Amino acid sequence: MNNDYKNFKQLLEYFVAHLEYCVTNNKHNRGYDKYIKPFEESGSFKWSGFGRKEEKIQNQVKNWENYQNGRITINILASSYTNRGSYLNWIHTSINVIAVWQKDANSIEYLRIVKNSYPITNAEEVLTVSVQKLGLFDDQEPNDKLKHFFDKFNELIMEEKGKGKVFQYVQKLKSSKNIILTGAPGTGKTFLAKEIAKQMIGVDDEALAKSLQFGFVQFHPSYDYTDFVEGLRPTNDDNGNVGFELKDGIFKKFCNNAVYGKTFEELYSKFMEDLLTPIPRKTKQNRDFILKSNGKNSCIAIPETGANTTIYITKEMIKEYLYDQIERRYPSYLVPIAKYFQEEYNFTPEKTENNKNYIFVIDEINRGEISKIFGELFFSIDPTYRGVKGAVKTQYTNMQGDDVFFYVPENVYIIGCMNDIDRSVESFDFAMRRRFTWIEVTAEESAINMGLTEPITKAMTGLNEAIEKIAGFSSAYHIGGAYFLNTDGNCIQDEELENVWDYRIEPLLKEYLRGMPNGKDELEKLKNAFFGNEDNGQ
Numbered sequence: 001m002n003n004d005y006k007n008f009k010q011l012l013e014y015f016v017a018h019l020e021y022c023v024t025n026n027k028h029n030r031g032y033d034k035y036i037k038p039f040e041e042s043g044s045f046k047w048s049g050f051g052r053k054e055e056k057i058q059n060q061v062k063n064w065e066n067y068q069n070g071r072i073t074i075n076i077l078a079s080s081y082t083n084r085g086s087y088l089n090w091i092h093t094s095i096n097v098i099a100v101w102q103k104d105a106n107s108i109e110y111l112r113i114v115k116n117s118y119p120i121t122n123a124e125e126v127l128t129v130s131v132q133k134l135g136l137f138d139d140q141e142p143n144d145k146l147k148h149f150f151d152k153f154n155e156l157i158m159e160e161k162g163k164g165k166v167f168q169y170v171q172k173l174k175s176s177k178n179i180i181l182t183g184a185p186g187t188g189k190t191f192l193a194k195e196i197a198k199q200m201i202g203v204d205d206e207a208l209a210k211s212l213q214f215g216f217v218q219f220h221p222s223y224d225y226t227d228f229v230e231g232l233r234p235t236n237d238d239n240g241n242v243g244f245e246l247k248d249g250i251f252k253k254f255c256n257n258a259v260y261g262k263t264f265e266e267l268y269s270k271f272m273e274d275l276l277t278p279i280p281r282k283t284k285q286n287r288d289f290i291l292k293s294n295g296k297n298s299c300i301a302i303p304e305t306g307a308n309t310t311i312y313i314t315k316e317m318i319k320e321y322l323y324d325q326i327e328r329r330y331p332s333y334l335v336p337i338a339k340y341f342q343e344e345y346n347f348t349p350e351k352t353e354n355n356k357n358y359i360f361v362i363d364e365i366n367r368g369e370i371s372k373i374f375g376e377l378f379f380s381i382d383p384t385y386r387g388v389k390g391a392v393k394t395q396y397t398n399m400q401g402d403d404v405f406f407y408v409p410e411n412v413y414i415i416g417c418m419n420d421i422d423r424s425v426e427s428f429d430f431a432m433r434r435r436f437t438w439i440e441v442t443a444e445e446s447a448i449n450m451g452l453t454e455p456i457t458k459a460m461t462g463l464n465e466a467i468e469k470i471a472g473f474s475s476a477y478h479i480g481g482a483y484f485l486n487t488d489g490n491c492i493q494d495e496e497l498e499n500v501w502d503y504r505i506e507p508l509l510k511e512y513l514r515g516m517p518n519g520k521d522e523l524e525k526l527k528n529a530f531f532g533n534e535d536n537g538q
Contacts, residue, residue: 004067005142008150011064011072012097013136015088016108018060018074019099022047022081024106030137048078052091068453069157084120090157094118097153100128113153127152158451165449166195169439173200173413176437177383180365180416183441185508186480188449189417190363192441195449196415197359212261215254215360219368225249225375229406230396235295246297246396251360251377258358258409260319267345268315272297281340283332291337301333313337316404322349358412365416370432377408382435386410420476446481452491456484459497459530463505466529467512470522477512479505501530 017031027037039045039060049057051065051073058065061074070090077085082105087096094117100110110128117123127149135143142150173179173196181189194208201213208214217228225231228251232244248256256265275293281301282288288304294312301311311330320326321338328334341347371378380390391405416436443464447457464478483504484492492500509526513519527533 004154005147005150007064007067008072008153009134009136009142009146011061011074011088012111012134012146014061014064015074015097016099016111016131016136018076019081019086020107022076022078048076050075052089067154069154069161069451084114084117084123087117090153090160093157093160094123095153095156095160096123098123111149113149113156115156126156165445166192166199169196170199172437172439173415177386177410177412178381178414178416178436180418180436180438181441182418182420182438183446184421184443184476184478184480185419186482187441187443187446187478188480188482189441190361191482192449193361193363193415193417197361200357200359200413212257213356213358215250215358216363217250217361218363219365219373221367221369223368223373225373225395228252228373229375229377230394232396243295245295248297252394252406254358254360255406255408255412258356258412260323261350264319264322264347264349267347268318268341271341271345275299281336284335285332287332289333291340299337301330301337314404322347356411358409360412360414362414362416364418366418371429374432377406378432378435380406380408381414386412441480442475443478443480450481450485450491452481452484453494455494456491456497459532460484462532463526463530466526470513473512479508497531501527505530 013031014035017029017035020029021027021032021036026032036045044056044059046055046057046060049055051058051061052075057076058073061072065071065073073089073091075087075089080086082099082101084096084098087098089096095115096113096117098112098114099108100112101107102109108131110130111134112128113126114123115126129145129149133145134149135146169179169181169192181192183189194205197214198204198208201208201211203211203214217223226233226249228249230246230248230252233247235243235245253265272293275291276295278290278292280288281291283303289311290302290304292300292302294300297315299313299318301313303309303311311333313330313334317328317334318338318341320328321334322342342349374381375395376392379385380392382390386408387410388407391407393404394406397404414436420440443460447460452460460479460481460483464475467473467477467479468475484500486492486496506523506527509523510519513522516522
């Protein structure tokens with residue numbers, strides 16, 4: 001990385017010197033003697049051209065064009081020395097560095113990183129720093145401002161590359177609806193799942209966490225159907241009496257949002273709270289009845305006829321009437337109740353656009369009892385039975401009305417993540433396995449996805465090759481790239497390898513080798529392979 005900083009500083013200095021000389025033709029300008037004069041004296045100086053098209057101007061920066069994550073080209077448009085038509089560029093991208101000139105247009109005051117700069121009018125500013133603060137032409141080592149400037153420029157190309165790598169996973173998820181990312185510990189499966197979600201939804205990191213189109217849960221041995229789909233939850237009434245109320249689980253709520261949006265669910269919850277206090281209403285035939293909540297997500301209509309009659313109007317019945325004008329049962333009561341809800345809570349029934357992608361990530365999916373958690377949704381998540389054709393009655397249907405069905409919408413996609421070596425892998429029965437496309441994330445892929453440097457990748461690869469030589473071990477026991485990231489999510493420095501071994505990797509390897517009679521010797525071989533002291537520890 002230090003060489004990248006040094007090369008980038010010289011590249012920026014050349015860029016500034018080149019443009020200022022082209023505009024002023026002044027041989028006393030900063031950087032002229034060092035950068036421009038040698039080319040002029042040899043007769044090879046090119047005033048303009050496009051390095052991205054491999055034109056000869058690129059030869060003038062060939063000593064500083066190559067970086068760990070790609071190649072930077074210089075592009076100078078003769079008619080645009082002082083505007084965005086001249087720029088440095090990560091090749092084959094729209095990520096550029098442009099110059100910002102002083103008002104007299106004789107010298108460059110700032111350098112600016114922009115992205116999405118094709119067409120130029122769409123360019124988005126990322127970071128602007130003055131030439132002075134970058135320390136250009138000071139004959140010193142790269143300063144912190146310049147390092148930060150390069151890091152930001154570098155992050156953009158890493159992000160761009162990441163999108164290309166993620167695209168193949170996006171395509172598999174779109175075609176199969178359900179995928180499971182599996183692999184060795186630390187291969188970044190959860191990270192990759194979120195990257196897939198970001199690309200499918202079209203948001204960044206910050207927006208993903210707040211997006212209604214993204215759901216996340218982590219399974220564990222105590223997790224069950226009532227958490228995931230629906231179940232009874234204890235409640236207290238105004239008198240302190242304990243009762244039970246039917247509540248939707250996290251996945252059912254998510255699916256309902258994918259069909260109806262969050263607005264209906266929020267307003268209906270408020271409706272149920274308000275109906276804890278009964279109110280008088282009238283049927284379509286103008287007959288009086290009392291409307292209240294049953295405390296279990298349904299309305300109760302009690303006719304004032306003296307007869308001991310109770311009529312249940314469920315949330316699904318109200319929803320179907322408002323969205324599709326379906327009068328399933330008891331229309332004399334259903335219609336006025338639904339209209340009251342619509343008017344009282346200012347609700348406009350608009351279904352969510354079906355072309356919006358909703359991504360639900362299940363981390364540690366194999367740590368729960370899968371069939372028990374999904375229940376009858378075992379059928380509905382099947383890619384061939386998505387939508388209404390896969391509608392099922394849930395376990396608590398009898399508490400909501402016999403005609404209440406639930407389905408997994410076609411625009412809901414499920415990503416599961418799991419470790420290969422977890423003993424609970426066996427909890428996945430074959431029928432459930434068939435409903436998912438299984439994708440292995442290798443340690444080598446994780447190194448690329450996480451931007452590990454060459455020395456760190458070499459240490460990881462050497463260790464993994466040695467692990468596979470131990471009897472009974474396979475690639476499932478590899479060490480992934482996540483073990484080599486710092487708290488900011490960036491690759492560690494070379495000098496941090498020893499700490500990573502002591503506090504992250506060695507404890508895991510000891511667990512791998514527990515109970516092996518020659519475990520101590522094997523651990524020493526692995527350590528030698530990691531630090532490159534021997535040929536793969538042999």
